[in-house]
Amino acid sequence: MNAAGIVGALALVGMCLGPAPGLAQTADGKRQLAQQLMDETGMTANLDSMTKSMIEQMVAHTTAEMSPETRARAGQMAEAMSAALQRVTPRIMAVSIDAYAQTFTEEELQGILAFYRTPVGRSMAAKMPVLMRNVTDASLAIMPEMQAAMAAELCARQTCPDRLKALAEKAPKP
Secondary structure, X not given: OOHHHHHHHHHHHHHHHOOOOOHHHOOHHHHHHXXXXXXXXXXXXXXXXXXXXXXXXXXXXXXXXXXXXXXXXHHHHHHHHHHHHHHHHHHHHHHHXXXXXXXXXXXXXXXXXXXXXXXXXXXXXXXXXXXXXHHHXXXXXXXXXXXXXXXXXXXXXXXXXXXXXXXXXXXXOO
């Protein structure tokens, strides 16, 4: 998993669960290295714009067949999600920094940081927002297939309404 993917996963965990026991007890030196890593990779500066972009992509992909009223509500929900994420960004970053410091040794953090200070590392960090948009687009493109597969799995386990059965029939065969 790439750095942005790790940070994103950690951010979601942090938002849902809060800090795990022992995270606040990490060494200050490791926390400083983790903060430098967030700064070097652009995560500190770009988290807000990356999450807004992801939300916009999800809304655009999922609202295409909605009524104008439903689309307007989805737009309001996206705005609310963006505002909420902005509010908790400092906490997301703090949880991410603590998780990096807890997970990696000081030597590993120094090595990761050294990589991101190389031309290849800087290039990777600079291209990460584009990569994440591309991964999000690709993931959203297969969402209908995943929903159909989920419907098929659910219908195999319980009685399903007709609309769910119709969706399940579109599922790829195992």
